[in-house]
Structures are given as structure tokens and as C-alpha cells.
Amino acid sequence: MSGIVVVGAGQAGASLVAELRKQGCDNQITLIGSEPVPPYQRPPLSKGYLLGDMTVERLFLRPESFYADQGITLRTATQVDAVDRAARTLSIDDETLGYDQLVFTTGSVPRTLPASIGGDLGGVFVVRTLADVDAMAGFVKDGAKALIVGGGYIGLEAAAVASKLGVHVTLVEMADRILQRVAAPETSDYFRALHSAHGVEILEGTGLNRLIGEGVVTAAELSDATTLDVDFVIVGVGIQPDTRLAQDAGLEIDNGIAVDAFGQTSDPYIWAAGDCCSFPYRGGRLRLESVPNAIDQAECVARNLLGAQEAYVPKPWFWSDQYDVKLQIAGLNTGYNRIVTRPGAGQSTSFWYYQDDTLLAVDAMNDPRGYMIGKRLIEAGKSPDPALVADPDADLKALLTR
Incomplete structure (x- = not known):
């Protein structure tokens, strides 16, 4: 028997193999990752790790010894080339590895800038892997000039850390406002003011024409024809599900690897979990990019x-740390048509998303x-x-019993 093979050694893959053993699974388990390190936390990469507050070892989700102790074969620095569904095998260089059940936890990959506008120049970075942040570290220093492309949470978090390290930061967002795709104007206003107070220049409705440099980026030409001198560039224009292996194997793809409510793909011997897949949700399909969902x-x-036959019911929540502000998000705001503001003390506030009279989500700073x-x-x-939510003197906890 070939056992269970999990491809993708991130948060989802690490959580899955640990749960298998916790549930008493005695099958052979193999966890395959393309990076040369054990599974680690990604959110602290652009925060605590880049700031120097966390060591590499503290990033690891579990000590490396955990996998051997649990009888889990952890294969790092290993690239899977192809899946043969008929033979139930994986191709890894010159090796063929069999499986009884295969799970994709391949996560997502960052969108990058095309080489035609200078995206392949040195000094241009994405924030996704340990290697990305290690390569960036030498550029992020006091007095440097940085351009951040993209005003989503990835770009804003990178701007906060760079600013704290003394970097002069300009952030450009092509849309009319930062966070336009994911948050209400009130949340955008809050974080625009926060970053402006820390010296970050935010240019909304502004795109990037091209990056300039001989081998290494030295300047950026913006869509309004202005040119900025830059020492490095961070690209935060979103991520996309890593579906390469699944797509090449002929699995159904629908905004990620399509799975049913139980996590099974269009092949009964192949499953998927985490950022890489979409699942049934309220009559449609949903793909969540978050650590809680991955777990x-x-x-x-x-x-x-x-054999549990347990349908997955998501309880969406997210977070973002910027300067001394922790944003916590509950729910999904899709379809909202009303925002209720609940003021708090100092920088504390929350925005409550309603669709008519139905509460959908909360952004809490x-x-x-x-x-x-x-x-x-x-x-x-x-x-x-909503009137009770907006009243700062109303007891929020009492709302739970109404």
C-alpha cells in the first residue's frame, strides 16, 4: 500500500497530516513541500520576521522532529512534476511515487509584474515565501526608498513594516481607493489615515507604467507620467490558487481546484484543502484565502x-496587523448595502456590514x-x-441574547 500523499507543505498540509495521526490513522503518510524548510507560518514573514523580532525556528508550525516522531515522511525541497491518475502515481524527477489517496494543499502563488514593464529586474519582490523575505531583507533599511504596488492587505502590511524600519514608502493603487475589493470605504478611510500618519504616501487611482533600471530597479514611471526614484519595489497585487498539477491532471477547476462539501475533487482518490480549492457555499462556490480556513x-x-463524511461549514475570519492596530474581520461582506459604525476609544472602532437588516460581517480595529x-x-x-450597534453605550454582549 502506498498510503496518503499530501502535496503542499504549508499551513493546510501540516494541519492535515497532524489531524490524520490525531484521529488514529495508521496509514503511511507522506508530506511533500517544494521549499527547503519544514512547514511554517506565513503571516509573520512580512511582519515579525522582516522586523527581526522572530527567528526562522519560531516560524515553524511544529518542531521538525514532530514529523518523524509521528511517523510522517516529510520531503522538503521536492518538486512534483506530474500526476498520473490512472496509475495513481506522482512523478518527482526520475522517481515515481505511488499513492492510495492524494491531497492537494498547494496553496496559492503571488501575482507578479510582467517582464515587459520591468518585473524581472533585481530589487523587485513579492511577499510569499521565506526566501522572498530573506532576499528582500538587505534592501529594507533606514533611508531607503520603496514603491509598493497594490493597496490590499499584503501591500499595506508591507508598507507598515517598511515604514517602521525607516524606509520612505510610496504606495500606488490602481483602483479608486485602497482595499476597494475587500472592504467598505470606511475601512479604507481608516487605514489611509493610519498610514498617512506614519509618513506613507498613498496614491490612489494611480497605476504603474514601468520600472526602470539596468539589471536592478532604480526608478518607477507611474500612470500619471511622474517618475520616482526607488531602491526596491514590493508587489502586492494579489494571489491566485496553485492549480498547476491538478489542472494538468485533468481535474475540474473552478476558481481553484473544485471540491465537494467533503473536500473530494472530481477524482475519488484525490482531495484538496486550503487556498488552492473552491467548495460549495450558499448555492455557489467559495474559495477562502486565510489561515483559519486552511486549518x-x-x-x-x-x-x-x-470515512467521516463531514461537510465543511466555514466560519470565515481574518486578521491584519499594521503598526499598533490589529484588524479582525468576522464573516464575509459580499452583498452589503449598509455600514454601521460603532465608535470606540482612541483608535478602537468597528464597522458592521449589513445587507438590508441582515448582519454579514464586522471589521474591528x-x-x-x-x-x-x-x-x-x-x-x-x-x-x-443597527441602532443598538451604533450606540457606544449599548451593551454589545446583551445583543447575543436578543
């Missing part, structure tokens, strides 16, 4: 590999209580009176 869905798939109560309300299917 929860992977653990659910692990149980289903052992330095407001853990508002976040937790909002999350519990959403998960319970309760929608409090």
Missing part, C-alpha cells in the same frame, strides 16, 4: 479521508470585544438592530 478545512478533509461578539452573532445567524 479548519484541512482538518475536516483529514477526517473525511478516514483594536476592538477584540466587538469582533468576538460580532463573530458569535454572525455564526448564530442573529442580526442586531
